[in-house]
Amino acid sequence: MKWACDSRALLVEDHPVNRKLLKRQLGMLGVKVDAVPDAESALQRMERVSYRLVLTDLGLPGMGGEELLRRLHERFRGQVSAPALIAVTGESDPETLASLRAAGVDDVLVKPVSVERLKALLEDWIDGSNPEPASPASCPDPDDGSPDLDPAVLRGLLGEDGAEDARRLIHLFVESARAGMAEAARAIEARDARPLKRYLHRQWSAAGAVGAARFATLAGRMESAVAAEDWETVGECWPQLEATVSGIETYLAADLESFRQQADGRSHKPTRRSGGRHRRQVEQSR
Template sequence: GLPSVAPRSAGMPRVAEGATVPPDRERAIASGRLILVAEDHPVNQELIRHQLALLGFACDVTNDGVEALAALEQISYGCLITDCHMPNLSGYELARRIREREQGGARHLPILGITANTAPEDLKLCCDAGMDDCLVKPTRLATLRDYLSRWFGADSARQTAPVETVSVPPVSGPDARGAPEPFVPVDLGHMTQLWGSESTVKALLDSFVSSVREDVRALAPLLERIEIERLREWHHRVAGAASVLQYPPLLNALEDYRRDITVKAPERLRSDGLVLASKCNAMLDGIEEQAALLA
């Protein structure tokens, strides 16, 4: 959905295709354009940080609503982009507390919520909490640009053209039984069109592999003593990161494990969880090989 040739604003330096000039943070503060991001997962943090840079915005990133509230006490931000579901303090509660603080004053901080849920009742929760707009994960670069343009003017979000990506042949990884299983590559061309540049895709894949490997390691202790709610929380976290890539093999494997999670016996949840961990590690190995070719 992005133009094949990116327009260049007057006075804006020309950069190589796919390169990103980091916005100046102090200048962004002075002009009221510094954006605060509240997001708990490193993959989503990496994606939105790169997307904002491509659009010409500087940002500060916090890990939850508690950190975001503390940051808002120190700096005057031009906009808040918050995940709706976070530990410690959710995006909904964060928005409500900000609106309570603003009562009786002239200040109104634009708040954009981000949610993986598209049900009308979930989107209504964003409005009820005091958010101005709601984005659906994973957010395309063009969509983010359009939403920010509502608050910063139509010409303030710089448009960036997608670049060509490297074609990567399939690589093999072991399945849960030890037999080789073809690896289905991530569609790098599609990702570049969505996220805005090959450098963004490279950074996103590196962050994805690193953070999801930690999540997979965190599954083992959860399988020793089965607690359904903790497994659900783990699944929500990993599925949220996987949805950014829109990678069907991983999403399907996670959904297979989630299905009927409340009625499966603990022994079945444990054995299926070990199989899932093995599948995830094999996919991450393949994605890591793909990302290495983008260096």
């Protein structure tokens, strides 16, 4: 797949082998790449050239990759045309990932990086590589009758025996959506496009996977509205997005109660087979 003609990436990697390999992989996917060995060179290059992606290793000489990403996040704060900031690291522990999120990182590539993973990243972060999720014209009617959650989506992926796994995935989605809402609300108030777009983009794809189609529709329209600087539509959609998450939480609570009642019913129901076995054992002992 080839990307838009202005799909240009800046790669910051001090190790010559890794730098050459990643540059080659991105080139295979049709991306124009400028590669530099350190953060200072990257900052100088970005004074002259605009990029759609900045990919940086964390263990750079001098200024580290995380500090570089933090500076770039501050430089491009609020700009719709800001490049996607990608960390390239061999670490994937929760502490490292949390630190990178705090630095404003948009996505993480864990070494070794496959061409398939790079392709997926390009589809996520280079505009025009995939269709917009929704039109920014308006928010959907809150009374259109569409459900907040369609459990059949995950059942179709996991099968009937995967009900407990489906429940966990939906719960994880709600936790993730709730965790970023305070920052997203502040971004809306400040009309700060970058953190809001990052939040919406991440949650949009997850919502579709768990069957939260209404959330996905709202997030998609809000993301498109942010890109168009249509803050009125953003403000109209946000309360609906919050209400949708509350609706999914209500579903989870009711589903959990139903699950407990079924479990209690099974635990109190007599089992004829075990009772018969017990009687035979008693008779034999006589």
